[in-house]
């Protein structure tokens with residue numbers, strides 16, 4: 001395998017069996033690769049299979065077919081997974097759409113952010129200053145350390161989830177619709193934050209989104225899913241300027257004509273970028 005490939009998804013398929021007679025073919029023969037330090041956007045309409053791909057990549061689901069190689073390790077094979085379990089838990093991190101349910105409501109922000117360290121070293125208490133620095137990195141000050149998730153807005157919760165993911169110094173982050181439940185103005189801030197953090201820390205990033213304008217802004221390459229299959233992929237520039245598959249064309253045509261507020265957001269994003 002080429003050295004610069006961190007994630008290699010090969011012929012991935014997944015079928016959900018609802019009962020003895022009914023099954024849903026959620027993902028069908030999907031293959032793509034992510035290079036070290038690359039941001040890969042996975043787009044497609046609701047139900048096209050994006051989350052299922054993400055969950056197979058993260059070993060939440062065991063795929064019905066195909067393989068996922070992470071740093072060359074076939075992680076869907078039980079033996080390989082068990083052998084590398086700790087490394088896989090630390091160096092791959094996932095951020096979910098719904099931070100309200102992905103953050104433990106009964107523990108304070110300082111302990112939520114410290115979770116990866118506890119997995120690694122079984123430390124019960126973690127250095128407060130380290131956690132504070134982690135929060136500052138995502139734009140939250142030390143006053144959030146003692147708060148519970150219910151005291152935070154959706155955007156603040158998502159920042160906590162990012163701080164937690166980054167504490168483990170991951171090589172790969174998989175984010176499943178991380179901005180979908182946030183206000184449009186906050187979405188732009190979050191995408192800027194992702195971009196800044198990725199530049200600083202160099203992790204590879206699988207970014208799953210509905211919003212094509214955010215993908216266009218953030219991602220180096222883009223894959224388009226339709227009915228469980230990956231129907232098109234390429235550099236984001238190529239996919240957006242010369243879409244080949246008719247579904248990609250339809251998806252791009254469905255991007256609303258930007259209203260003046262969106263245009264302003266885009267300009268703000270570009271300014272902040274520098």
Ligand SMILES: Nc1ncnc2c1ncn2[C@@H]1O[C@H](COP(=O)(O)OP(=O)(O)OP(=O)(O)O)[C@@H](O)[C@H]1O
Pocket residue numbers: 016018024025026044045046047048049050051052053
């Ligand atoms: N746990 C499950 N049990 C049964 N069917 C499922 C399950 N999860 C997903 N599906 C089905 O698999 C298909 C793909 O769903 P998936 O959530 O992967 O798509 P998606 O593109 O991520 O959609 P969304 O953007 O709405 O999250 C859909 O038909 C969905 O109904």
